[in-house]
Amino acid sequence: MPKYDINVNGITKSVDVAEDTPLLWVLRDHLDLLGTKYGCGIAQCGACTVHLDGNAVRSCSLPIASVAGQKITTIEGLSEDGGHPVQQAWKEVDVPQCGYCQAGQIMTASAFLDKNPNPTSAEIKTAMHGNICRCASYTRIHKAVEIAATKIG
Amino acid sequence: MSTSSITFNRRSFIRTSSLASGGLLIGFNLFTACKPKVQPPVDISQLNFNDFNAFIKIADNGAVTIFSPNPEIGQGVKTAMPMLIAEELDVAWKNVYVQQGILDTENYTRQLAGGSQSIRLGWEPLRQTGATARQMLVNAAAAKWGVDPSECTTSEGVITNAKGETLGYGDVVKEAAALEVPENVTLKKPKDFKVIGTDAPNVDIDKIITGKPLFGLDYKVEGMVYASVLRPPAFGKILDSYDDTKAKAMPGVLDVIRIGEKAKELSKEGVGNWTVTLGKSDKVVVIAKTTWEALKAKEAISATWVDDSTLESTEFQDKQLLGLLDGKEFKTLRKDGDINKAFSQADKILERTYESPFLPHNCMEPMNFFANITDEKIHLVGPVQTPEFAATAVAGMLGRDVKDVHLEMTRMGGGFGRRLYGDFVYEVAEIANAVKKPVKLVFSREDDMTAGTYRPAIKYRIKAAIRDGKVSAYHLKEAAIGGNMYGLIPNFFPAGAIENYQVDVANYQSNITTGAWRAPYTNFLAFAEQSFFDELAETMEVDRIQLRLDLLEKVKGTTDERIEYSPERMQNVIKVAVDKSGWGKKADGIYQGFAAYYCHNSHVAEVADVEIENGMPVVKKVTCVVDCGIVVNPLGAKNQIEGGVIDGVGHAMYGDLTFMEGQPQSQNYDKYRLIRMGEIPVVESHLIQNEIAPTGLGEPTLPPAGAAVANALKAATGNRFTQQPFSKFPELMQVPAKAIIG
Numbered sequence: 001m002p003k004y005d006i007n008v009n010g011i012t013k014s015v016d017v018a019e020d021t022p023l024l025w026v027l028r029d030h031l032d033l034l035g036t037k038y039g040c041g042i043a044q045c046g047a048c049t050v051h052l053d054g055n056a057v058r059s060c061s062l063p064i065a066s067v068a069g070q071k072i073t074t075i076e077g078l079s080e081d082g083g084h085p086v087q088q089a090w091k092e093v094d095v096p097q098c099g100y101c102q103a104g105q106i107m108t109a110s111a112f113l114d115k116n117p118n119p120t121s122a123e124i125k126t127a128m129h130g131n132i133c134r135c136a137s138y139t140r141i142h143k144a145v146e147i148a149a150t151k152i153g
Numbered sequence: 154m155s156t157s158s159i160t161f162n163r164r165s166f167i168r169t170s171s172l173a174s175g176g177l178l179i180g181f182n183l184f185t186a187c188k189p190k191v192q193p194p195v196d197i198s199q200l201n202f203n204d205f206n207a208f209i210k211i212a213d214n215g216a217v218t219i220f221s222p223n224p225e226i227g228q229g230v231k232t233a234m235p236m237l238i239a240e241e242l243d244v245a246w247k248n249v250y251v252q253q254g255i256l257d258t259e260n261y262t263r264q265l266a267g268g269s270q271s272i273r274l275g276w277e278p279l280r281q282t283g284a285t286a287r288q289m290l291v292n293a294a295a296a297k298w299g300v301d302p303s304e305c306t307t308s309e310g311v312i313t314n315a316k317g318e319t320l321g322y323g324d325v326v327k328e329a330a331a332l333e334v335p336e337n338v339t340l341k342k343p344k345d346f347k348v349i350g351t352d353a354p355n356v357d358i359d360k361i362i363t364g365k366p367l368f369g370l371d372y373k374v375e376g377m378v379y380a381s382v383l384r385p386p387a388f389g390k391i392l393d394s395y396d397d398t399k400a401k402a403m404p405g406v407l408d409v410i411r412i413g414e415k416a417k418e419l420s421k422e423g424v425g426n427w428t429v430t431l432g433k434s435d436k437v438v439v440i441a442k443t444t445w446e447a448l449k450a451k452e453a454i455s456a457t458w459v460d461d462s463t464l465e466s467t468e469f470q471d472k473q474l475l476g477l478l479d480g481k482e483f484k485t486l487r488k489d490g491d492i493n494k495a496f497s498q499a500d501k502i503l504e505r506t507y508e509s510p511f512l513p514h515n516c517m518e519p520m521n522f523f524a525n526i527t528d529e530k531i532h533l534v535g536p537v538q539t540p541e542f543a544a545t546a547v548a549g550m551l552g553r554d555v556k557d558v559h560l561e562m563t564r565m566g567g568g569f570g571r572r573l574y575g576d577f578v579y580e581v582a583e584i585a586n587a588v589k590k591p592v593k594l595v596f597s598r599e600d601d602m603t604a605g606t607y608r609p610a611i612k613y614r615i616k617a618a619i620r621d622g623k624v625s626a627y628h629l630k631e632a633a634i635g636g637n638m639y640g641l642i643p644n645f646f647p648a649g650a651i652e653n654y655q656v657d658v659a660n661y662q663s664n665i666t667t668g669a670w671r672a673p674y675t676n677f678l679a680f681a682e683q684s685f686f687d688e689l690a691e692t693m694e695v696d697r698i699q700l701r702l703d704l705l706e707k708v709k710g711t712t713d714e715r716i717e718y719s720p721e722r723m724q725n726v727i728k729v730a731v732d733k734s735g736w737g738k739k740a741d742g743i744y745q746g747f748a749a750y751y752c753h754n755s756h757v758a759e760v761a762d763v764e765i766e767n768g769m770p771v772v773k774k775v776t777c778v779v780d781c782g783i784v785v786n787p788l789g790a791k792n793q794i795e796g797g798v799i800d801g802v803g804h805a806m807y808g809d810l811t812f813m814e815g816q817p818q819s820q821n822y823d824k825y826r827l828i829r830m831g832e833i834p835v836v837e838s839h840l841i842q843n844e845i846a847p848t849g850l851g852e853p854t855l856p857p858a859g860a861a862v863a864n865a866l867k868a869a870t871g872n873r874f875t876q877q878p879f880s881k882f883p884e885l886m887q888v889p890a891k892a893i894i895g
Contacts, residue, residue, distance in 0.1 A: 001404060017443075018404050018446075022445060025444055025445035028444070029379075029443040029444055030443070032373070033364075034364070034365075034366040034370075034371040034373075035363070035364015035365065035366075037368075037370070037517070037518070037566070038370065038444075038519065038595075039517055039518075039598065040598040040822050041448075041597060041598055041821070042598075042821055042822070042823060044821065044822035044823050045517070045598075045822050047517060074364065075363065075364030076363070076364050079363075081363070082362050082363040087362040087363065090358075090361075090362045091354065091359070091362055094354040094355055094358065094788050094789075094792065096355055096357075096361045096362075097227035097229070097792055097796055098225075098226060098227030098516075098517065098518075098564070098565060098566050098567045099227070099355070099357060099361035099367070099564065099566070100368060100516075100517040100518045100566025100567060101517045101566075102361050102362065103362075103364045106362060124830075125830050125831045126831065128830040129829050129830045129831045130829075131829075131830070132517065132822065132827050133517075134515055134516060134517045134567050134569075134800075134827065135227045135517075135567060135796045135800075136795065136796040136799035136800045136803065136828065136833070137792060137795070137796055138795075138799060138828075138829075138830050138833045139795045139799070139833065139835070139836055140792065140795070141830065142830065
């Protein structure tokens with residue numbers, strides 16, 4: 001099997017996997033980075049969201065061969081200790097119910113706020129529309145993104 | 154009215170012991186029907202829960218650890234249940250560390266998550282436990298000082314005597330552990346609560362926001378392999394043969410095996426408690442080094458399936474259910490007076506039929522479980538709402554002693570009823586038993602949606618008689634797939650309010666597996682009945698709120714013990730909802746719909762506001778008023794309310810699983826619509842303040858949401874929705890020209 005060098009959370013790691021292996025499973029099964037979640041496998045739910053060169057992407061649908069040479073950030077690498085403004089806002093609002101989708105929500109929100117630190121409510125709704133929360137903690141997700149924006153902006 | 158009370162003998166549910174490491178260990182039984190025999194272990198490392206299903210550990214330095222025994226599925230019990238202990242123990246909540254307990258398969262009956270009952274049943278015993286521990290610590294301090302315990306007070310883990318001297322809990326735990334367990338302790342009055350009623354964030358919040366492994370899918374051990382299971386493509390088909398040549402040649406694949414033999418044991422009496430085996434077919438399992446390799450190789454197996462029973466389609470099932478409603482074969486669950494006589498004497502009769510589809514649970518974390526089976530031990534780890542049933546069934550199917558089973562519960566990425574059924578535990582047990590390796594079974598999303606224990610498709614037909622301006626008869630008929638409403642549901646409102654009242658049920662046994670889904674039966678029954686009451690008010694030309702209030706008035710003072718809802722509390726939530734929602738006072742262009750419902754021991758009223766955007770009705774806001782008694786954790790409670798309401802709106806609007814020749818027609822989120830951020834209403838929640846013992850919140854706000862929306866859509870469009878999901882009927886969403894102008 002081919003060998004790939006990938007840069008995850010600032011560290012270059014070498015993995016030996018089939019070229020079509022989705023980044024999600026490389027992170028979870030090969031690198032033990034379990035914060036990125038499997039939800040649907042077809043880029044429809046957002047649970048697997050990570051940053052690729054600062055953009056929010058669905059790692060379940062990104063073959064490992066397509067990410068070489070790019071900077072990957074997972075929830076584990078978003079901050080040292082949960083201190084990113086988006087993580088802090090999530091804590092302040094007490095967003096989670098079951099909590100499973102929240103890493104993906106946080107990764108989508110943080111990439112979005114990097115590009116648009118002063119969003120309108122409608123822009124938040126559009127940005128977060130791709131991430132499903134089955135517990136429907138959407139009201140709090142929306143509020144947390146607003147609060148994070150005030151911390152960042 | 155009947156309210157279940159919890160009685161227990163304190164001696165049998167609290168035991169204490171010193172810890173070898175210093176500190177005090179208090180073991181307690183959360184619920185009744187326990188059979189405690191064994192003393193709690195002195196060494197914390199020996200903690201095996203064979204006697205007590207929950208523990209409080211107080212260290213020398215005063216730090217408090219509470220082991221929470223019930224599974225956490227997002228309903229917040231891992232936070233709220235320990236809060237009850239901390240309140241009476243009189244410690245600061247910020248100093249309490251909560252840890253998930255493991256399963257005791259032998260001695261306990263309710264270590265499960267379901268029915269919104271954890272807080273209601275834990276209210277008394279958990280506070281008693283905290284109060285007993287506190288009293289023992291006080292007694293130990295008083296003995297040390299040589300004063301009477303009644304002279305001592307406590308606050309945030311510190312004991313103070315009349316002279317103002319203080320001792321921390323940690324200073325006296327050793328002595329306390331040697332004392333008799335006091336028989337009579339006084340519980341705090343609600344006005345003295347310091348922890349209960351305060352906002353406590355989710356105890357796992359830091360782990361969740363930093364992506365720490367918490368869930369079943371995150372559990373890993375050295376040498377673990379992954380399993381992916383190929384199940385029949387349609388309900389009614391069973392496995393004939395398969396060719397695994399291609400799959401076996403794929404990278405990472407270790408083995409391909411056939412399972413099903415052991416699962417047959419589950420159908421034997423006494424083995425599979427509450428089992429859903431998802432059909433009797435054998436299954437093909439790919440064992441691989443990684444999840445992806447297992448899932449991918451499964452696609453490469455070519456299997457031949459044969460028809461074993463009818464391959465049902467939605468159209469066929471609809472005919473069956475309507476046939477049942479038109480027929481005469483019913484089981485009567487409640488009968489008051491004589492409905493036939495009342496119908497024959499009626500001035501007017503209203504009859505409506507309401508129809509609901511199957512729904513998959515769609516937990517965000519797909520079904521999965523870990524097993525490692527050796528001659529010594531059956532080690533099971535993962536997300537399951539009913540760990541006891543799963544452990545017992547696994548032991549039974551493998552012909553093993555249940556004492557060999559060691560089951561650890563992980564945090565669950567949603568439950569909604571799906572994880573009440575242990576099919577995935579039985580599957581992984583059979584696999585692990587065969588491969589003799591630690592193995593993790595992982596469902597793909599497609600596996601999860603197509604091998605479900607679905608909310609059954611149900612149809613209700615409701616008929617009411619009106620005579621002299623009053624509702625003189627009410628006849629509810631249910632035709633359901635798989636099972637029927639149960640317990641006290643037939644005694645919910647309007648039972649007791651209408652003289653001639655009857656509930657009849659009929660059932661079609663399909664081969665499609667069905668089960669509990671958040672607020673079982675009431676999740677659709679509330680929609681049917683609360684839609685019907687709106688139509689009834691329109692037919693009677695009376696105010697829709699007043700009609701409900703008047704009917705509730707008749708239930709006051711009832712001596713019927715089956716009636717567990719409170720007409721007073723129901724009337725109150727209705728009145729508060731009317732007030733808070735601005736009912737009847739909204740500007741033109743805002744169309745409101747009302748619904749009120751009692752289930753899972755809580756009373757709820759909701760008002761949905763619909764506005765017209767781009768010519769289409771949109772649910773903009775839901776005002777939700779809840780009376781669930783004392784609110785333990787308002788922060789968590791409001792999260793449950795917001796989630797329950799949006800879940801109810803979402804499934805009423807979009808949720809739909811149809812079948813074609815036994816095959817589910819949606820297999821993933823590209824063809825199954827769940828509500829998303831852009832579609833949510835604002836949820837304004839109001840909790841009634843009172844001093845009544847608390848009841849559950851995981852389910853009760855969902856059922857009325859669909860009816861509130863349907864009633865608001867009627868106001869906006871003039872059209873009545875009797876079938877879910879509403880989005881399936883775009884023609885009814887057409888807004889009359891006057892509404893667009895308005």
